[in-house]
Amino acid sequence: MQLDRDTLLDAYRRMRTIRLFEEKLEELSLAGKLPGFLHLYAGEEATAVGVCMHLGDTDYLASTHRGHGHCIAKGVDLRGMMAELYGRRSGICKGKGGSMHIADLDKGMLGANGIVGAGLPLATGAALTAQMRGRGQVVVAFFGDGAANQGSFHESLNLAAIWRLPVVFVAENNGYGEATPVEYHMKIRDIADRAGSYGIPGEIADGMDFLDVYEKAGTAIERAREGGGPTLLECKTYRYYGHYVGDPLTYRTKEEQEEVRQTRDPLELFERKAESELGLVSSDELREIDAEVKRTIEAAVEYAESSDAPPPEDLLSDVYVSYSGAHGDA
Amino acid sequence: MREIFFSQAINEAMRIALEKDPDVVVLGEDVAGGEGREDEGIEEAWGGIMGATKGLRKAFGPERVRDTPISETGFLGAGVGAAVTGLRPIVELMFMDFMGVAFDPLLNQAAKLRYMLGGKARVPLTVRTLVGAGVRAAAQHSQSLYGITTAIPGLKTVVPSTPRDAKGLLLAAIRDDDPVVFCENKSLYFSKGPCPEEDFEIPLGLADVKREGEDVTVVAVSRMVHVALEAADRLGEEGISLEVVDPRTLSPLDEETILVSLEKTGRLVIVDEGTPRCGFAADVAALAADRGFDLLDAPVKRVTAPHSPVPFSPVLEDAYIPDAERLIEAVHEITD
Ligand SMILES: Cc1ncc(C[n+]2csc(CCOP(=O)(O)OP(=O)(O)O)c2C)c(N)n1
Ligand SMILES: [Mg+2]
Numbered sequence: 001m002q003l004d005r006d007t008l009l010d011a012y013r014r015m016r017t018i019r020l021f022e023e024k025l026e027e028l029s030l031a032g033k034l035p036g037f038l039h040l041y042a043g044e045e046a047t048a049v050g051v052c053m054h055l056g057d058t059d060y061l062a063s064t065h066r067g068h069g070h071c072i073a074k075g076v077d078l079r080g081m082m083a084e085l086y087g088r089r090s091g092i093c094k095g096k097g098g099s100m101h102i103a104d105l106d107k108g109m110l111g112a113n114g115i116v117g118a119g120l121p122l123a124t125g126a127a128l129t130a131q132m133r134g135r136g137q138v139v140v141a142f143f144g145d146g147a148a149n150q151g152s153f154h155e156s157l158n159l160a161a162i163w164r165l166p167v168v169f170v171a172e173n174n175g176y177g178e179a180t181p182v183e184y185h186m187k188i189r190d191i192a193d194r195a196g197s198y199g200i201p202g203e204i205a206d207g208m209d210f211l212d213v214y215e216k217a218g219t220a221i222e223r224a225r226e227g228g229g230p231t232l233l234e235c236k237t238y239r240y241y242g243h244y245v246g247d248p249l250t251y252r253t254k255e256e257q258e259e260v261r262q263t264r265d266p267l268e269l270f271e272r273k274a275e276s277e278l279g280l281v282s283s284d285e286l287r288e289i290d291a292e293v294k295r296t297i298e299a300a301v302e303y304a305e306s307s308d309a310p311p312p313e314d315l316l317s318d319v320y321v322s323y324s325g326a327h328g329d330a
Numbered sequence: 331m332r333e334i335f336f337s338q339a340i341n342e343a344m345r346i347a348l349e350k351d352p353d354v355v356v357l358g359e360d361v362a363g364g365e366g367r368e369d370e371g372i373e374e375a376w377g378g379i380m381g382a383t384k385g386l387r388k389a390f391g392p393e394r395v396r397d398t399p400i401s402e403t404g405f406l407g408a409g410v411g412a413a414v415t416g417l418r419p420i421v422e423l424m425f426m427d428f429m430g431v432a433f434d435p436l437l438n439q440a441a442k443l444r445y446m447l448g449g450k451a452r453v454p455l456t457v458r459t460l461v462g463a464g465v466r467a468a469a470q471h472s473q474s475l476y477g478i479t480t481a482i483p484g485l486k487t488v489v490p491s492t493p494r495d496a497k498g499l500l501l502a503a504i505r506d507d508d509p510v511v512f513c514e515n516k517s518l519y520f521s522k523g524p525c526p527e528e529d530f531e532i533p534l535g536l537a538d539v540k541r542e543g544e545d546v547t548v549v550a551v552s553r554m555v556h557v558a559l560e561a562a563d564r565l566g567e568e569g570i571s572l573e574v575v576d577p578r579t580l581s582p583l584d585e586e587t588i589l590v591s592l593e594k595t596g597r598l599v600i601v602d603e604g605t606p607r608c609g610f611a612a613d614v615a616a617l618a619a620d621r622g623f624d625l626l627d628a629p630v631k632r633v634t635a636p637h638s639p640v641p642f643s644p645v646l647e648d649a650y651i652p653d654a655e656r657l658i659e660a661v662h663e664i665t666d
Contacts, residue, residue: 035644036466087466087643098468098642114470115431116400149399150431177400179363179376185399251364251375309645319638 003214005280011053011210012274012286015045015267016293018069021078022241024297025068025085029245034085036098041069043208043240046266047172048073050205050213050235051140054221060108060126060139062119064172065100066239067112070142076104082300088307095310096318116177117150119143120169124156127165127230138224139167146177148191154198157232161198164229168220171234172207178243179251195232207235208264211273238264331524339493339525340382340458340514343500344420346529348390351418354504356395357405358422358458362387365397379424380460380519402432406457410439413455413509420504423459426475426513440509441484452507456500461489462515462553462603463640463651472640472647474552474602477609479511480580486510486534487580491555493523495578498532506534515553515603535582539591543573546597546661549588549614551577554601554652561654561661570665580610588614589622596627599660601652606634628664633657 022042028034041048044066052073055061063070071081076092084091084102091097092104103111110126113119123141130137147153148171160167171191175182188194195202201223205216213235220231238260242249249257274281334342347354361383363376377384387395398405402423409421423429429436436457443451463472479487486508490496496514503510540555541562550558555576562572573591577584592598598618600611611632618630633652641647 036468036642037471087645091643093642095643096469096641096646098466100468100470101642114468115428117431146400149401149404151401151403152431177359178379179360180397180399181364181366184366184397251367251372253370253372310641310643312645312649314643315641315646315649316636316638 003211003278003280007053008274008281009285009289011049011214012270012281013289013293014049014073015210015270016290017078017296018042018045018048018072019267020293020297021068021072024301026241026245028301035087038099038245039066039243040239040241040245041066043260043266044069044172044174044237046210046213046270047170047207047235047237048142050210051170051217053214054218055108055138055140057107058135058137060110060123060130060137062110062123062126062139062141063112064119064142064144064147065112065114065116066144067102068099071102071104071109071112074109075107076102076109078296078300079303080104082304083307086304086307087309088304089310089314090303090307094314096314117143117147117152120147120152120156123167124160124165127160127167128163130166131163136225137166138221140170141167142170142172144177145171145173145175145182145191146180146185148194149185157195157198157200157230160230161200164227166224166227167230168217168224169230169232170217171232172237173234174237174239176239176243176251181251190234192232192234200230200232202232202234204234204236207237208266208269210266210270331526333522334493334525335520335522336493336496336514336518337380337382337520339497340500341384341386343497343504344383344386345389347420347501347504348386348394350529353416353418354394354420355412355417356383356386356420356422357398357409358383359398359400359424361422362392362395362397365392378422380516383422402428403435406432407435407439409455409457410435410443410453410509413453414443414451418454418504420456420458423457425471426459426461427470427473429459429475436479436485436509436511437482441482444508445484453509454507455509456503456512457510458512458514460516461513462517463647464517466642466644466647468642469639474604474635476511476513476580477604480610480613481608484509485581488512488534488578489551489580490514490578491518491552491576493525495532495538497525498530499534499578501529502531502534505531510534513552517553532578534579535584537575537577537584537587539573539587540576541572541574543571543595545571545595545665546599547573547575547588547591547595548657549575549577549598549600550602551580551610552603554603557652557654557657558601561657564654565658565661570661572661585617585621588617589625592618592622592625596625597664598626599631599633599657599664601633601657603635603651605637606632607637609634631660631664633660
């Protein structure tokens, strides 16, 4: 798959944004500024971005409880995200959803999800819409290794397979579902093997390597777009932080974490390959992007902090569609 | 008496049950944590997300205290199957909201088997689960869905409000031969209260009068018992005396204790964190209208969460949960 400079710089910017956004959230959360639970995506940047670089705003994405990275990769507005995390009215969901429910339908982002495994059937349904509309839209469902043990995973793959739906199921195998290691929670090494049970292709990518994810996701997404049906793409990745901010990380060793950071960091890997091997971008350019991204995130924090809380009447709005006219013109 | 945390009370009950009955097993996500890594010196990394199962995997081993994959339909259903064939499983369903993923084992299996099989089956299953808003966990991790399980014949539903009740009721639930849904409010988890050290049971279906009073009966469960007690303290200063009745179990429901209290006070307010339609508050109001009509001197009042999902934003979430303020207002409406 051919990669040009602009695509690489765009991808890098998205990956760096995810990393810095999550680092900022950890800081804000530990400082007691953010309410609720946060599941950070840092470490898995290459997976979200490698996949989403192939998607446009009219393509759909179903996410997970660890959804910030997917949002950023899909182009959701950072200010709206940050304000949502603060529970402010200017949040992308008016402060009603929070971290586990960030969504932006205008960007095709169907939402993070608090229910493990719930995104796969939603994506399958979105793919049904896409197929019926016939405009070449595709759908991606991200989900974790843990979610691959939910019935919804199996049922969705089978449905999508028999209907040849334009959906790519992306397993983010980061080695753990909460505190449970993947080698305990399933008896196979590769989730991709499960594709065979449903008669669809199963592929494996190095989820820390943008180029590898980009290539394999590209093939799967193209296939889906052209009517070739679903693919199960497994990305082997790692989450840098605990399951949630505050997790004491008692289930994995420091050595393991250090080793991944030293040898498999997706941003460093990207820089090595894009600069030294491909010679398409320079480190100086990347440092400039780093600085810009940092400023953008600071601005998002300022925006959120200066935004108002929702008014009390919002408690009861949007439970149902409200019909203003007698004949239901909303 | 010594004081312990609600979480410890839950833990002690399970420990006692595991010690005394070899058929008791514990299943759930990360009830141990880090499973399969003994070689790296990792054992029981979590002990449950709230620490309720801490130490159980170490004390009773991985056979009896089992981590499960994230497969609620599978392991809750397996809990039913194990119960019907002789084990006495305690299944941890991390948040009651996840009942959505695994409703069939509760609704169509556990609840129905005994009846459908002409009384031949017993389903001694206990499902422990977290309920309640207030921790900024938003719409899918904050619901108080005990009204739904209460509405299902064949299931019992327990909603303890103190460490002592939690321990005694959990021991009774585990030893009960019917399926019991045991709802633990996350906001109470790290609250302390007196609790006996020994093995004791509180019978399911027996209410507890948490505060005696003369003027108004307030019926509340779980976290709302504490809201009612706070309101009772504050109204006491104005000379209005509340009687706080905690049914402790919604199914079976101790109707008599509620009616006896109503006979004394003639006024009733139900305060509930659940949503208002077809729920606990509506149920107790119906009881008063039906069996207590002649005892009533004023309209029955309900103070509940609104008919809406739980919002994330802290200001909205705080407005969502019934508090002493709203309860006091309701009491004033029927005492002025
Ligand atoms: C139905 C359901 N069960 C359990 C949970 C609690 N929970 C939240 S995230 C999580 C682990 C998910 O693991 P995985 O799918 O591997 O995703 P990761 O967190 O590793 O990204 C669990 C058990 C939940 N939110 N929903
Ligand atoms: Mg995982």
